[in-house]
Amino acid sequence: MTDADTPAPDLDRMLDGVAPRLRALRTRRGLTLADLAEQTGISVSTLSRLESGGRRPTLDLLIRLAAVYRASLDDLVGAPQIADPRVHPKTIYRHGRAMIPLTRSNPDVQAFKMVLPGHSPEESVEQRAHEGYDWIYVLSGRVRLALGDEEFVLEPGEAAEFDTRTPHGTASASLEPAEILNLLTPQGERVHVRGRPGVV
Structure with a gap:
């Protein structure tokens, strides 16, 4: 050699x-x-x-x-970090909502900007339960957050955090779209991004 x-x-x-x-x-x-x-x-x-x-x-x-x-x-x-640190996200479309990844390779948490489409106030909010923990922050619009039998309306600038073993779901609180920041643990990221519709 x-x-x-x-x-x-x-x-x-x-x-x-x-x-x-x-x-x-x-x-x-x-x-x-x-x-x-x-x-x-x-x-x-x-x-x-x-x-x-x-x-x-x-x-x-x-x-x-x-x-x-x-x-x-x-x-x-484990190569030295000399590459461009900026994230160049590709929008993901799931369940009628746009999800824009804001993190690239963090194994512990994934951050997304989500655009929730307009939603009729008379319609229920679909809920799912899975292992993990979620945190959301409302950027614009009003957001319905369903947690089990409880429901909350979040205004711009409000945040919420919760254990995702509780059935939960989010939707716009009006016929206008809403925007949120969403931090997801790996389990939640798999459900939101890779799960099949209707499957937890």
């Missing part, structure tokens, strides 16, 4: 740090190896070896893992 083929010590240290980082990301998101295998198409045994350091990650594997974790490759390998 030539000098050019020999991994640099810094590269070795970087790759050695991938295993615990992958394990920590999966744990924080509340995923099992089987869950991750289903979402990435990578076998459970390969994922287990990646997290134990028994297998060096390839670019193909890292790209698939980064997509699930909504992280950059630099985040997975």
Whole structure:
């Protein structure tokens, strides 16, 4: 092996740090190896070896893992943070509402700006329950927040936080759209962004 083929010590240290980082990301998101295998198409045994350091990650594997974790490759390998820190979000449309991601790779919490479409005051607010914790802040419009048997109307500048194991839901309090900031734990982010309509 030539000098050019020999991994640099810094590269070795970087790759050695991938295993615990992958394990920590999966744990924080509340995923099992089987869950991750289903979402990435990578076998459970390969994922287990990646997290134990028994297998060096390839670019193909890292790209698939980064997509699930909504992280950059630099985040997975612990590269120095010299990239542009600005977020360039792509709007996501779910259940008739627009969701604009404001965070890029935080494994503990995801921030979104949400535009809630106009909603008839006579219609009920759809509720869901799941593990996690949510925080919302009203930017414009008026927002109905349903929590179990209770319902609240939030005005611009008001905030609310709640345990999402309580059935909950939000909707505009009028026929005009409303805008909110929403901080979601990983469990809540999966429900809002990746869950199928009507499925928790």
